[in-house]
Amino acid sequence: MIHYTHPSRILVALDCIIFGFDGEEIKLLLIKRNFEPEKGKWSLMGGFLNETEDLEVASQRILYELTGLTNNYLEQLQTFGSVSRDPVERTISVVYYALVNIEQQDVTTIKAHNAYWISLKNKPELIFDHDAMVEQALRQLRYKAALHAIGFELLPEKFTIPQLQKLYEAIYNTKLDRRNFSRKIISTDLLVSTGEKDTNSATKKGQLYKLNAEKYQRYLTDYVSFFPELTLL
Amino acid sequence: MIHYTHPSRILVALDCIIFGFDGEEIKLLLIKRNFEPEKGKWSLMGGFLNETEDLEVASQRILYELTGLTNNYLEQLQTFGSVSRDPVERTISVVYYALVNIEQQDVTTIKAHNAYWISLKNKPELIFDHDAMVEQALRQLRYKAALHAIGFELLPEKFTIPQLQKLYEAIYNTKLDRRNFSRKIISTDLLVSTGEKDTNSATKKGQLYKLNAEKYQRYLTDYVSFFPELTLL
DNA sequence: TCAAAAGTGTTTAAGATACACCCATGA
DNA sequence: TCATGGGTGTATCTTAAACACTTTTGA
Numbered sequence: 001m002i003h004y005t006h007p008s009r010i011l012v013a014l015d016c017i018i019f020g021f022d023g024e025e026i027k028l029l030l031i032k033r034n035f036e037p038e039k040g041k042w043s044l045m046g047g048f049l050n051e052t053e054d055l056e057v058a059s060q061r062i063l064y065e066l067t068g069l070t071n072n073y074l075e076q077l078q079t080f081g082s083v084s085r086d087p088v089e090r091t092i093s094v095v096y097y098a099l100v101n102i103e104q105q106d107v108t109t110i111k112a113h114n115a116y117w118i119s120l121k122n123k124p125e126l127i128f129d130h131d132a133m134v135e136q137a138l139r140q141l142r143y144k145a146a147l148h149a150i151g152f153e154l155l156p157e158k159f160t161i162p163q164l165q166k167l168y169e170a171i172y173n174t175k176l177d178r179r180n181f182s183r184k185i186i187s188t189d190l191l192v193s194t195g196e197k198d199t200n201s202a203t204k205k206g207q208l209y210k211l212n213a214e215k216y217q218r219y220l221t222d223y224v225s226f227f228p229e230l231t232l233l
Numbered sequence: 234m235i236h237y238t239h240p241s242r243i244l245v246a247l248d249c250i251i252f253g254f255d256g257e258e259i260k261l262l263l264i265k266r267n268f269e270p271e272k273g274k275w276s277l278m279g280g281f282l283n284e285t286e287d288l289e290v291a292s293q294r295i296l297y298e299l300t301g302l303t304n305n306y307l308e309q310l311q312t313f314g315s316v317s318r319d320p321v322e323r324t325i326s327v328v329y330y331a332l333v334n335i336e337q338q339d340v341t342t343i344k345a346h347n348a349y350w351i352s353l354k355n356k357p358e359l360i361f362d363h364d365a366m367v368e369q370a371l372r373q374l375r376y377k378a379a380l381h382a383i384g385f386e387l388l389p390e391k392f393t394i395p396q397l398q399k400l401y402e403a404i405y406n407t408k409l410d411r412r413n414f415s416r417k418i419i420s421t422d423l424l425v426s427t428g429e430k431d432t433n434s435a436t437k438k439g440q441l442y443k444l445n446a447e448k449y450q451r452y453l454t455d456y457v458s459f460f461p462e463l464t465l466l
Numbered sequence: 467t468c469a470a471a472a473g474t475g476t477t478t479a480a481g482a483t484a485c486a487c488c489c490a491t492g493a
Numbered sequence: 494t495c496a497t498g499g500g501t502g503t504a505t506c507t508t509a510a511a512c513a514c515t516t517t518t519g520a
Contacts, residue, residue, distance in 0.1 A: 003322045008284040009242035012325060051241040051323055055314025079312045079327050081288025089236045090284055092245060094312050094325075162472070179474075180510065203471045204517040395499065412501075413483065436498045437490040 012049040013086070013093040015130065016062050017077070017137040020102035021154040023163065025119040026170045027102065028134065029066065030126070032114045037088050038127040044134070045115065046093070059096040066113050068106025073099040073153040077137050085129045093129075097137040099153035145171055146226065149190060149219035152211055160198050160206030161185055168226060188224060190215050246319070246326040247288070248279040248363065249295050250310070250370040253335035254387040256396065258352040259403045260335065261367065262299065263359070265347045270321050271360040277367070278348070279326070292329040299346050301339025306332040306386040310370050318362045326362075330370040332386035378404055379459065382423060382452035385444055393431045393439030394418055401459060421457060423448050 018029035030042050045066045049058050055076075064070055074096055081092040102117065110116075118124070120138070125131060145151045151167050152159075165181045185191060191209040198206045251262035263275050280295045282288060288309075297303055307329055314325040335350065343349075351357070353371070358364065378384050384400050385392075398414045418424060425445045430438035 004244060004281070004324070006244065006281040008244075008281060010245050010282060010284065011237060011239065011241075012243050012245065048237070048239040048241060049243060049314070049325070051243065052316055054316050055312065055325060058314075076311055078309055079288065081282070081291075081327070083285055083287050091237070092282070092288060092327075094314070160472085177510075177512090178472080179512085182473075184509090201471075202519070203469080204473085204519095206472060393499085410483075410485090411499080412485085415500075417482090434498075435492070436496080437500085439499055 011089055011091040013046055013091050014049060014055070014058050014062055015044045015046040015093050015095050015133060016059065016066075016074075017044060017095065017097040017134055018063070018067065019097065019099050019137075019141060019154065020117055021167055021170060022102055022117070022119075023166065024170065025121070026154075027117040027119050028123060029100075029105075029110070029115055030118050030124070031066075032116065033127070034114050041127050042124045043127045044130045045113070049094070055094060059094075063096075063098050066109060066115060067100060068109045069100055069104060073150060075140075077133070077140055080129055080133065082129065087128075093133075095133050095137070097140065099141075099150060101154065101156055103156060142171060147223050148221075149188075149216055149224055149226070151226065152216070158194055158196065158208040158210050160201075160208055161191075162206055163198075184226070188215070188219070190219060190224075244322055244324040245282040246279055246324050247282060247291050247295055248277045248326050248328050248366060249292065249299075249307075250277060250328065250330040250367055251296070251300065252330065252332050252370075252374060252387065253350055254400055254403060255335055255350070255352075256399065257403065258354070259387075260350040260352050261356060262333075262338075262343070262348055263351050263357070264299075265349065266360070267347050274360050275357045276360045277363045278346070282327070288327060292327075296329075296331050299342060299348060300333060301342045302333055302337060306383060310366070310373055313362055313366065315362065320361075326366075328366050328370070330373065332374075332383060334387065334389055336389060375404060380456050381454075382421075382449055382457055382459070384459065385449070391427055391429065391441040391443050393434075393441055394424075395439055396431075417459070421448070421452070423452060423457075 020027045020029060029045065031045055033039050033041055033043055045062060047058065047062045047065070049055060053061075059074055059076070060070065063072060063074060075098075077095045077097050079092055079094045083090060085091070085093070123134065126134065145168070151164070151171065154167060155163065161182050162178070164185065165176055165178065168181070169176055190212050192212045194208045194210055196208040198208055253260045253262065262278065264278055266272050266274055266276055278295055278299045280291065280298070282291045286294075292307055292309070293303065296305060296307060308331075310328045310330050312325055312327045316323060318324070318326070356367065359367065378401070384397065384404065387400060388396060394415050395411070397418065398409055398411065401414070402409055423445050424442040427441045427443055429441040431441055432438065
């Protein structure tokens with residue numbers, strides 16, 4: 001194989017910010033490291049890129065190793081490349097963020113990695129530049145969820161409109177008007193009524209909806225605003 | 234220095250999509266390669282990341298080498314990492330896009346690199362995955378310029394509102410209503426009248442404005458919509 | 467029967483859109 | 494003086510925002 005003459009081959013890591021939603025709060029899947037470096041501290045799930053592995057494939061592998069999940073929402077965020085970001089060796093890190101249904105993961109692999117779901121509000125300090133990664137991922141989540149229908153990735157297959165509203169309130173750390181929210185969601189035609197009712201609710205049982213898969217695919221790339229105050233000037 | 238045991242150190246390239254605006258069309262600064270590999274074909278400006286160089290610094294260096302420009306709008310787009318994207322050797326490429334004022338660059342260095350401003354409509358086929366990079370950069374430019382006040386980076390310091398409108402029409406390949414556009418821009422309070430008139434115009438000379446620097450800084454991070462049809466459902 | 471959450475309708479205000487007229491300039 | 498492009502005003506329609514009442518459920 002021919003090679004470039006440029007000498008500087010660099011270690012390429014991947015780190016993954018994994019978001020979940022428990023019905024009340026946005027949570028992060030974080031690892032309490034029982035390995036070096038920085039053993040005992042908190043970090044994101046990560047790994048190295050192999051020579052013969054696509055970047056996309058590597059990110060899916062890393063998510064799978066920790067959660068047992070495939071086919072999740074997984075999007076590249078940004079690459080972090082300060083010279084001094086990893087004290088062990090010059091390493092650049094390609095960062096992905098994932099949205100997962102918190103009820104679907106494989107508890108065994110999570111335990112094996114010493115990982116825990118931590119709510120954003122209680123996030124401990126993380127190693128290296130992982131705090132900056134999380135901050136940027138949250139910004140991207142807010143940005144994207146305001147314009148695209150990605151929030152559903154954090155919910156179970158069937159959900160009520162009030163549940164969806166709680167999700168958006170958690171993402172934006174705000175309160176929304178129930179009536180306006182409901183009307184707006186209905187008007188997108190993104191939801192299909194299942195006819196079933198939410199059995200968990202303690203009081204009046206809400207109607208369970210699922211996604212209109214076709215419309216949903218369109219809204220992943222097209223603009224929609226699920227966040228009322230974002231009428232953009 | 235301690236090293237990780239992981240063996241796969243990989244060549245890290247940077248590629249840069251450079252957008253300009255000539256008053257009528259969005260243009261790309263492309264290189265007709267007089268060097269290997271793919272000599273004779275068109276490509277983006279690129280280079281390799283050095284072992285002791287921050288990623289951000291490297292992207293600025295590459296932009297400077299080609300255009301002689303510093304302090305431009307330069308933002309990381311995404312990292313491309315297919316195994317087979319570069320036939321010479323496994324290389325991942327961190328892609329940046331830059332917005333430059335087409336009148337300010339250093340013609341000498343551009344000539345030295347055998348680079349030319351090509352309008353988007355006449356873009357030739359590029360090497361490797363550079364076409365996909367350009368496509369994504371354009372999508373990002375459209376996305377971002379609809380919400381943030383970044384378009385100004387493509388204009389000279391002083392400009393008329395009709396010039397600004399032409400820019401947005403070029404970015405979105407559409408026609409906008411002159412009266413509504415003007416009102417919307419004025420209402421943002423982003424422009425400051427200079428009192429001067431555009432001397433280039435053949436007919437009625439338009440008022441020259443410049444940016445309200447303070448407001449501008451805010452709008453780089455905050456949302457603004459300069460694109461009327463983007464009321465997002 | 468009462469508290470808590472779900473569901474729906476109305477009114478108002480703001481913003482987007484469409485459209486018409488006048489002004490300045492140089493050929 | 495006329496064609497071209499710049500500047501401003503107004504009416505209408507759509508959408509967001511604020512707000513009140515009724516229904517369902519289990520304790």
